[in-house]
Amino acid sequence: MDVLFFNPPRTRQADDHVLNMALLWLASSLRAGGHEAGVRMPSGASLDEDVATAIERERPRYVAIACKWWNTLYGALQVAGVVRRRFPRLPIIMGGHTASTFPAELIATGLVDIVLVGDVDASLPLLVSQGTVSNGFTAAGYHPPVAGAVAPMALDEVRLDPVATLIDRPDQVPGYVWLGRGCSYPCFYCIENRESGRRILGRGAPRMRRVAAVAADAAALAGRSQLIFDYEHPSLRRTEAFLRDLGAALPAGFESCYYFHWGLPTPAIIDTLSERFAQVGICFDVQVFAEDHRRRLAGQRLIKPHVTDAAIRSVLRHAEARGNVHVDATGIVGMPWETADHRARGLAFIEDLSREFGCVRDWRFSPLHVIPGTPLAQEPAFHGLAVERRTFADFLAFTQEGYDREARYYDPAGRTHHPYGVYPQGERHAIVDFMAEADGRLGALRADKRRTTVVRDGPDAAITVTDPFAPLPSLAAALSSPAVREAPVDTLTLTLGPRTWFHGSWIDYTSESGENSATRCGLDRDARRLEAFMTERLAACRRVRLTPAPGRWGIIADTVAGLPAARPAAKRAAAEEVVRA
């Protein structure tokens, strides 16, 4: 094999991954150029063995380790360490956003031979075919882009090879297809912004892929229950036209779509998705919650152009009227010039909208955190914020803690470092405390909206989840609520609504291998709660009856069958029997 890609695990103890899907397109692109390439996902718990076995089997000329998300920095170096120790002469490449931000530092660790900076559409095939480093770092320093080096085929045009031939664990591959790249906005916390996107990643003007290429990739992902998209062109007209054409070109078989739209979607975007898919989830970003604060930041060109509260309400009204669209929204807290009053008004705003609109499924505060390479990471102070995590050493120490202790990077519990790396000057805990308060209040609100009823009749309990969009997180929370937990039951009957999803918005349930990827996906705390609940119930109940809506049977059966590996085999067999009954 020419190139063996590794996706780094996120913790030492567990098989915890978010797959960087770019690896599948990079491997497909190398294959299109006549090279051999594949992707592996070694587990943190058996890293040495998994990495060594893959290399011994494939005997690659190069190993390429993804170092894209900053929270995978330490994990990526752990993989490099194993390769270096076991195969000292095998050249190690790194690439991705974080590698592109810290290329010299990575080379200085002695664990990485070549860091390819930014988009590697042209530089990776050049390296593999001619051994030439273009726009990359080695121990000899920086190698500028080789004049005239062009990709044999732009990544935009590359079609995904059959997934099962690309990667060792196709069950971990979600239905995500990339739609385009490049951004013309200035958000100070984002490395894809128009300045660092160009300077660090080499991005040009924003561009969408061709519809035919996206549709072909979707076809290669057939079998996933949900298509996931995560990009919009700054010109919403372009996005509207693209989605309309894509809707017509997509293969049959996908009933559900999740769209991370990082601005406010237009009615036309909502209509197109709602007409094409039976279920639509849209995540949109209001950036900042209090309208006056949002206007000020947008006016200073620190974030995207301003949207009014009235515009947000109007989009929600439109989504509500469609009937099959739910909305998750996010916004950031801990921004410059933010006051406690802004935060209180933000919380009240979310509570109002959640009560007012049934389609609002979840609305979250994301604490501002530092991404290396962004304007926020340049100086120790940024418009009244103290920026504590900025250097390679800072990020390495932080991600090491997460890797070793299995702590989520934004979770303050059990951390010695600040969870976000940035906070209002003089108020190191203000946002941490606010997040705890907000989680409590919004958690109660979500429970209220869930419309979960628990009926106890003698020794039997029936739990009816009537929320038509109940995703796995809601279901998990409902089932592990005290009312349900404390019910002494003999037979547990779960009656799920017609559109109940047994997978969360971030997680794709894949049926290809019959495994439940939700229980293994790194982002999925909720699956674990559901798993714990089911384990407990299965131990306590004589029977568990699941009554899924038509068409959902396979998913439920697989979910239960794929439940806790830790559960004794006899219990698992019993559960499978009940499900089959």
Ligand code: B12
């Ligand atoms: C889709 C997406 C996601 C999806 C991932 C889908 C998937 N499974 O791959 C989801 C929703 C899961 C996600 C999650 C997160 N994301 Co995200 N995501 C994106 C997004 C919008 C597109 C990425 C993409 O697929 N592009 C298309 C592919 C083809 O291009 P690419 O990834 O840029 O890859 C090119 C190069 O970077 C390079 N390359 C990439 N990987 C590798 C590996 C090797 C070995 C080599 C040689 C080269 C190379 O080659 C490619 C083309 O030449 C980007 C923003 C953007 N517009 O790019 C943010 C972005 C990548 N995400 C970001 C962040 C911060 C996150 C989260 C941490 C957010 C959070 N708070 O939880 C999580 C992290 C997940 C985790 N590991 O814990 C940041 C990363 C910055 C950083 N340095 O860490 C970005 C840049 C957005 C931002 N705000 O700046 N994300």
Ligand code: SF4
């Ligand atoms: S966060 Fe801002 S700069 Fe980054 S991709 Fe989104 S709109 Fe562009």
